[in-house]
Amino acid sequence: MAVPETTSDQAPMAYWLTIGRMALRALARDWQAGELRVLAVALLIAVASVAAVGFFTDRIQQAMELKASELLGADLVVAAPNLLQPSLTEEARRQHLQTAETLNFRSVVIAGEMTQLAEVKAVGPGYPLRGALQVSDQPFAPPRIVADIPEPGQVWLDERLIQTLKLQVGDAVELGTRSFRIGQILAYEPDRAGDLFSIAPRLLMNLADIPSTGLIQPGSRVEYRLLLAGEPAALEMFKTTVKPLLKIGEKLQGVREARAELRLALERAERFLHLAALVSVILAGVGVAIAARRFAARHWDSVAIMRCVGATQPLIVRLFVLELVTLAAVAGVAGLVLGYVAQYGLSGVLGQLISRTELPAPSWFPIWPALATGFVTLLGFGLPPLLRLREVPPLRVLRRDLGPVDTRLLALYGPALLATAALLIWQAGELRLALIVCAGVAATTVVLSLAAWGLVKALNLLRGRVGVAWRFGLANIARRGPGSAVQVVALGLGLMALLMLTLVRTDLLTSWRSSLPADAPNHFLINIQPGEVEGIRQFLRERGLSSVELYPMVRGRLTGINGRPVEPNDYQDPRAKRLVEREFNLSQIERLQEDNRIVAGQWWAAGARGQGVASVEQGLAKDLGIALHDTLRFQIAGQSLEAEVTSLRSVEWDSFRVNFFVVFPPSALAAYPATWITSFHLPAGQKPLLAELVRHYPSVTVLDVEALMGKVREIMDRVIAAVEYVFLFTLAAGLVVLYAAIQATQDERRFESAVLRTLGAQRAMVRESLLAEFATLGLLAGVLAATAATVLGFVLSRHIFDFPYQFNPWIWLLGASAGVVGVGLAGLIGARSALRQPPWRALREL
Amino acid sequence: MRVDRDPKTAKGSSVTAASSLDNHSGPIVRVVALRKQVVSPEGPLVILDDINFTIDRGESVAVVGASGSGKSTLLSLLAGLDTPSAGRVWLAGADLGELDEDGRALLRAQRVGFVFQSFQLLLGLTALENVMLPLELAGQPEPRRSALDLLERVGLKARARHYPTQLSGGEQQRVAIARAFAGNPDVLFADEPTGNLDQKTGHRIVDLLFDLNREQGTTLILVTHDAELAAYCDRVLELDDGRLQGETRKAEAR
Incomplete structure (x- = not known):
C-alpha cells in the first residue's frame, strides 16, 4: 500500500489528491462489504426528517408572507368593541386615506327547520381595501374575483354554511328579523384568519342591512373595524394623531400585528414539528454511534497494518474523515430528496388547515439546515469512535489483543452530547425549552x-x-x-x-x-336582553328544560385594589396584563354554583342582597394578586363600584357551564346595563327548538x-x-x-x-x-x-x-x-x- | 465385532440416518474419492482431490502438510462441518452425504469432540458451562457433575466459575480439551491444538490430550504441521497440494 506523507517539500495538492483517491477506494470497498449501510441509512433518516419539516414550514411561512398584506384587507385597522368615534373617520378623510367599515358578530342563520351559528361580517362600500373577494355560483366551482360587496337584501354564504343548511344560490335565509336572498357563494375573503381558528362558518352581508335585522342591541358582542389604506406617510400621520384619542378597547392593527395569534400558533406548531424531527435525529445519532463503533472496530487490523507501513496518525484520521464525509454527502442528498417527497404528505395533512389554496412551492433554503443536521450528527456521534482508530498501535499486527487505548467515556460521547444540545437549541429556538428537553432526554436515558x-x-x-x-x-x-x-x-x-x-x-x-x-351543557344562549329573561325561562320550561338557570352578565373593568389604581403595566404575566386591559364579565348570584367550591372565606348567606361584597375565582385572584378581604374597585358603564372580597372560589372551567371570575350577591348590579346568559344540555332530537327560539328572540345568540x-x-x-x-x-x-x-x-x-x-x-x-x-x-x-x-x-x-x-x-x-x-x-x-x-x-x- | 448398547443413542433421535450407528463394525472413518473444490476470483480451485483412506477405532492419526495443503479442509469434511464437492465420507458408520446439516450436528453431538488451535470457547459461558455444553446438547444426565469431574481431570476444578477471558491460553486449551472429551466421543478432531501456545505449555497440552485419549479409548485425528507432535501418533497421513502423498505407520508404540 502506498502511503502518502506530508513533508515540507511535497505539494499539498498531490497529497490531498492521493488521500482523496484512497478514501474513495475505501468507501467503495466498505460499501460493498455492507459496513456503511446502517450509517448511511441513519444519516438519510436524520436529514430526511429535518428536510421534510423544513420544506413544509418554509411553504407555510411563504404563504403567510404572501398573505401579509392581505391579512388585514387594509394597511391599517382600528378595531373596537362598540361604535367607532366619528372623529376617527374624519381624521382619515383629512389624511386622504381610503376607508371602509366592517362589523363582525355571531348569529344564528335559519333556513326552514335548520339553524346554524355563523360568523356574520357586515361590510360597507369599498371593502376590501387590499386583496379581493372571490365568489362562485356553486360549491367547489372555480372561484372568480369580484369587485363588489353583497347588494342590500343579499347575503353571501361560504361553502360550509351553504352545505350545512342544504341551500343553493337564490334560496332565502333568515337572519334576525328579516329574510335575505343568497346572492353568491363566498369562496375567499382576504382578511379572514386561517381556517384553523375560525370555528363557525361565514356569512357576508351589506352593512346597510344591519339595522333592519334587529340583531345589534346595546351590550351585544360585536367587533367594529375601520379599514384604512393609503400612503405610508399619511398612515403614520393618522396613527400619531389618533393614538391619544383611542378609548379603552379600541386598538390599532398594522400589517405586522395582523393575525399575531395565528402566527404565534403556527410558530408553536412549527417548533413542535421541529422538535419531533429532532427526536428522530437524536435516535439516528445513536444509530450512527453504534454503527461507527462497529465500523471502527472492524478496521483495527487494517489500520495497524497501515501504521506498520508508515501511515501517520493524521493521515489515518484524514482518510477516514474524508471517507465518511463523502458518504454523508451522498446520504444527505438522498435524505433531501426523501424529505422533499415526504413534505407533500405533511402538506396533505396540515396544509388545508392553514390555507384553502395550494401552498407555494418550497424554496431551496431548508436544504442547508437539513444538510448541516446530517453533518453535525455524523461528526458528533460518528467521528469519536473513528478518531480512536489513530490510536491503534502498529504492534497490533503482532499482538492481536492490542486495541486503541481506552479513552474516557466523556471524551467519546461528549461531542455527541454537545451536538445534541446545539441541535436542540437551534431547532427549539429558545434556550429554556431546549435545556428542558436536553435534561429530559438525559434524565430518561440515565x-x-x-x-x-x-x-x-x-x-x-x-x-x-x-x-x-x-x-x-x-x-x-x-x-x-x-x-x-x-x-x-x-x-x-x-x-x-x-x-x-x-x-x-x-x-x-x-x-x-x-x-x-x-349531559354537559352543549348550548349557550347569550345576548339575552333583560326584558326577554322571563319569556325565555318560560319558553324553555314549556319544552321540558325546567332547571335552566339564567345569569345577568355585566361587563366591567378592574381599576383598583385596596385603593391603589391597577394598570396593565403593573403585571409581568401576559394573562394578567390582558385581564386588566380588558373588561371581564361580572354577575350576581344567590347560591354557589354546582361546580364551584369555596377555597377561602365564606359564601354569603341565603337572602343576602346589595353591594359591598364579592367572590373571586382563585386563578384570577392569584394572577392579579388579590387576597381575601381586599377591596376591589370596578369601572362599569362609566360608574365605579367597590366591594370587599369575602370568598375565593375554585371553578371547573371546562364543565361548559356558565361561570364568572367575580360574582356579587343579588341586586348588586341592578343599576348597570346587563345582558343575560345561560347554558343547557339539549338532546340531539330537540334541535328544531333552537330555530323556534331564535324566531321569537332574534337578538339572542345561540352558541352550539x-x-x-x-x-x-x-x-x-x-x-x-x-x-x-x-x-x-x-x-x-x-x-x-x-x-x-x-x-x-x-x-x-x-x-x-x-x-x-x-x-x-x-x-x-x-x-x-x-x-x-x-x-x-x-x-x-x-x-x-x-x-x-x-x-x-x-x-x-x-x-x-x-x-x-x-x-x-x-x-x-x-x-x-x-x-x-x-x-x-x-x-x-x-x-x-x-x-x-x-x-x-x-x-x-x- | 463390538456390540455395545450406548446409552447416549438409546435416548432416541428423530434423525433416522443416525440410528444405524449403534452396532456398526469396521473403520470409524472411511473416505472414498473425496474432492473439494471452491470458486475463487481466478476460477475453480481444487483444494482436495482423490483422497482415500480409512481409520480404525482407537487409532491416533496425524494429518500433516504445509500451509494451504488442504489439511484443515480435510478435517472439516471428516467432521461434517463442510460438504465435499465429490466423494463420500463415513463417520462412525454413518454416510455424511446422506445426513442433512442437523443430522450431522446430532452425529457430532453424540460421537465427536473437537480441539481447536484458537480454543473456540464461548466467551459468555464459564469454564464449567463450556464443558457442560456438549453434555447438554447430547442430552446426557447430570451434565454438571460429569463436567466438574472432567475439569478436575484437566486440573482446573478451582477455576470452574471463571470466564475464558480470565484464563491463560494454556488454561483455555485445557478447558477446550475437557469440553472435547465431555461427550465421551468416539472420535476426537484436533486442529493444531498447540499452535497458539508456547513450547512448554504445548507439551503439557499434548500430554494431556494423549493421556485422555488412551484412558477413554478415543480415536484421535490430529491436524498439524509440527513433525514432533505428529510423531506421537500411530499413523501419519501426509498431504501435499490437496493430494495424499504418503502414509507412515509407526511400527512400535511410542
Missing part, C-alpha cells in the same frame, strides 16, 4: 440505563435454572452487560415513543372526554358548543396526525438503532453459532438461544418503555393538561409483547445468515 443495567444483572441469577438454549441466550445478554443495557435503552426509547403515540394519547383523550359528562368542541377536536387530531407523521421518521430511526444494535454483535453471534453447531447443536437449538436472547431484550425494553410512557403520561395529564390520569395496566402487556415479538423477530431475521452458513466457513472467517 434512568433507563440504570434500570436496564439492573435488569441485565438480575438475569444472571436465572441462568442456572433454565435449559441450555435459554442459558446460552441469557448468558449472552449478561456478558455483553453494557452493550445489552445500551440495546435495551435504544429499544426502550423506540417502544416508548410508539406507546406514547398509541395508548397514552388515547388515554389522554379519553380522560379529557370523560371529564365532560354526557358541540360543533365547537368537534371543530377543536378536529384541529387537535390534525395536528396530532402531523406530529405522528413526523414520528414515522422517529420509528424508522428507532428501527435503524435496533438494526445497528443487532449488527454490532453480529460477528460474535456468527462465531458463537458456529461453535455451538460444531459441538453438535442443531439449528433449532441455536435459533432458540437467539430467540431467548432477543425476546428477553425485547421484554426488558418493553417493560421499561411502558413504565416510562406511564410516568410521562401521568406528568403530562397532571401538569400540562390538568385532568386526572387514567392508569392503564394494558400498556405493560402491550409494551412487553410488542418488545418480545418485535425484537425477537428482528433478531432472528438479522441472524439468519449466521445460521445458514456451514459452521466451518464461519469459524474460518473469524
Whole structure:
C-alpha cells in the first residue's frame, strides 16, 4: 500500500489528491462489504426528517408572507368593541386615506327547520381595501374575483354554511328579523384568519342591512373595524394623531400585528414539528454511534497494518474523515430528496388547515439546515469512535489483543452530547425549552440505563435454572452487560415513543372526554336582553328544560385594589396584563354554583342582597394578586363600584357551564346595563327548538358548543396526525438503532453459532438461544418503555393538561409483547445468515 | 465385532440416518474419492482431490502438510462441518452425504469432540458451562457433575466459575480439551491444538490430550504441521497440494 506523507517539500495538492483517491477506494470497498449501510441509512433518516419539516414550514411561512398584506384587507385597522368615534373617520378623510367599515358578530342563520351559528361580517362600500373577494355560483366551482360587496337584501354564504343548511344560490335565509336572498357563494375573503381558528362558518352581508335585522342591541358582542389604506406617510400621520384619542378597547392593527395569534400558533406548531424531527435525529445519532463503533472496530487490523507501513496518525484520521464525509454527502442528498417527497404528505395533512389554496412551492433554503443536521450528527456521534482508530498501535499486527487505548467515556460521547444540545437549541429556538428537553432526554436515558443495567444483572441469577438454549441466550445478554443495557435503552426509547403515540394519547383523550359528562351543557344562549329573561325561562320550561338557570352578565373593568389604581403595566404575566386591559364579565348570584367550591372565606348567606361584597375565582385572584378581604374597585358603564372580597372560589372551567371570575350577591348590579346568559344540555332530537327560539328572540345568540368542541377536536387530531407523521421518521430511526444494535454483535453471534453447531447443536437449538436472547431484550425494553410512557403520561395529564390520569395496566402487556415479538423477530431475521452458513466457513472467517 | 448398547443413542433421535450407528463394525472413518473444490476470483480451485483412506477405532492419526495443503479442509469434511464437492465420507458408520446439516450436528453431538488451535470457547459461558455444553446438547444426565469431574481431570476444578477471558491460553486449551472429551466421543478432531501456545505449555497440552485419549479409548485425528507432535501418533497421513502423498505407520508404540 502506498502511503502518502506530508513533508515540507511535497505539494499539498498531490497529497490531498492521493488521500482523496484512497478514501474513495475505501468507501467503495466498505460499501460493498455492507459496513456503511446502517450509517448511511441513519444519516438519510436524520436529514430526511429535518428536510421534510423544513420544506413544509418554509411553504407555510411563504404563504403567510404572501398573505401579509392581505391579512388585514387594509394597511391599517382600528378595531373596537362598540361604535367607532366619528372623529376617527374624519381624521382619515383629512389624511386622504381610503376607508371602509366592517362589523363582525355571531348569529344564528335559519333556513326552514335548520339553524346554524355563523360568523356574520357586515361590510360597507369599498371593502376590501387590499386583496379581493372571490365568489362562485356553486360549491367547489372555480372561484372568480369580484369587485363588489353583497347588494342590500343579499347575503353571501361560504361553502360550509351553504352545505350545512342544504341551500343553493337564490334560496332565502333568515337572519334576525328579516329574510335575505343568497346572492353568491363566498369562496375567499382576504382578511379572514386561517381556517384553523375560525370555528363557525361565514356569512357576508351589506352593512346597510344591519339595522333592519334587529340583531345589534346595546351590550351585544360585536367587533367594529375601520379599514384604512393609503400612503405610508399619511398612515403614520393618522396613527400619531389618533393614538391619544383611542378609548379603552379600541386598538390599532398594522400589517405586522395582523393575525399575531395565528402566527404565534403556527410558530408553536412549527417548533413542535421541529422538535419531533429532532427526536428522530437524536435516535439516528445513536444509530450512527453504534454503527461507527462497529465500523471502527472492524478496521483495527487494517489500520495497524497501515501504521506498520508508515501511515501517520493524521493521515489515518484524514482518510477516514474524508471517507465518511463523502458518504454523508451522498446520504444527505438522498435524505433531501426523501424529505422533499415526504413534505407533500405533511402538506396533505396540515396544509388545508392553514390555507384553502395550494401552498407555494418550497424554496431551496431548508436544504442547508437539513444538510448541516446530517453533518453535525455524523461528526458528533460518528467521528469519536473513528478518531480512536489513530490510536491503534502498529504492534497490533503482532499482538492481536492490542486495541486503541481506552479513552474516557466523556471524551467519546461528549461531542455527541454537545451536538445534541446545539441541535436542540437551534431547532427549539429558545434556550429554556431546549435545556428542558436536553435534561429530559438525559434524565430518561440515565434512568433507563440504570434500570436496564439492573435488569441485565438480575438475569444472571436465572441462568442456572433454565435449559441450555435459554442459558446460552441469557448468558449472552449478561456478558455483553453494557452493550445489552445500551440495546435495551435504544429499544426502550423506540417502544416508548410508539406507546406514547398509541395508548397514552388515547388515554389522554379519553380522560379529557370523560371529564365532560354526557349531559354537559352543549348550548349557550347569550345576548339575552333583560326584558326577554322571563319569556325565555318560560319558553324553555314549556319544552321540558325546567332547571335552566339564567345569569345577568355585566361587563366591567378592574381599576383598583385596596385603593391603589391597577394598570396593565403593573403585571409581568401576559394573562394578567390582558385581564386588566380588558373588561371581564361580572354577575350576581344567590347560591354557589354546582361546580364551584369555596377555597377561602365564606359564601354569603341565603337572602343576602346589595353591594359591598364579592367572590373571586382563585386563578384570577392569584394572577392579579388579590387576597381575601381586599377591596376591589370596578369601572362599569362609566360608574365605579367597590366591594370587599369575602370568598375565593375554585371553578371547573371546562364543565361548559356558565361561570364568572367575580360574582356579587343579588341586586348588586341592578343599576348597570346587563345582558343575560345561560347554558343547557339539549338532546340531539330537540334541535328544531333552537330555530323556534331564535324566531321569537332574534337578538339572542345561540352558541352550539358541540360543533365547537368537534371543530377543536378536529384541529387537535390534525395536528396530532402531523406530529405522528413526523414520528414515522422517529420509528424508522428507532428501527435503524435496533438494526445497528443487532449488527454490532453480529460477528460474535456468527462465531458463537458456529461453535455451538460444531459441538453438535442443531439449528433449532441455536435459533432458540437467539430467540431467548432477543425476546428477553425485547421484554426488558418493553417493560421499561411502558413504565416510562406511564410516568410521562401521568406528568403530562397532571401538569400540562390538568385532568386526572387514567392508569392503564394494558400498556405493560402491550409494551412487553410488542418488545418480545418485535425484537425477537428482528433478531432472528438479522441472524439468519449466521445460521445458514456451514459452521466451518464461519469459524474460518473469524 | 463390538456390540455395545450406548446409552447416549438409546435416548432416541428423530434423525433416522443416525440410528444405524449403534452396532456398526469396521473403520470409524472411511473416505472414498473425496474432492473439494471452491470458486475463487481466478476460477475453480481444487483444494482436495482423490483422497482415500480409512481409520480404525482407537487409532491416533496425524494429518500433516504445509500451509494451504488442504489439511484443515480435510478435517472439516471428516467432521461434517463442510460438504465435499465429490466423494463420500463415513463417520462412525454413518454416510455424511446422506445426513442433512442437523443430522450431522446430532452425529457430532453424540460421537465427536473437537480441539481447536484458537480454543473456540464461548466467551459468555464459564469454564464449567463450556464443558457442560456438549453434555447438554447430547442430552446426557447430570451434565454438571460429569463436567466438574472432567475439569478436575484437566486440573482446573478451582477455576470452574471463571470466564475464558480470565484464563491463560494454556488454561483455555485445557478447558477446550475437557469440553472435547465431555461427550465421551468416539472420535476426537484436533486442529493444531498447540499452535497458539508456547513450547512448554504445548507439551503439557499434548500430554494431556494423549493421556485422555488412551484412558477413554478415543480415536484421535490430529491436524498439524509440527513433525514432533505428529510423531506421537500411530499413523501419519501426509498431504501435499490437496493430494495424499504418503502414509507412515509407526511400527512400535511410542
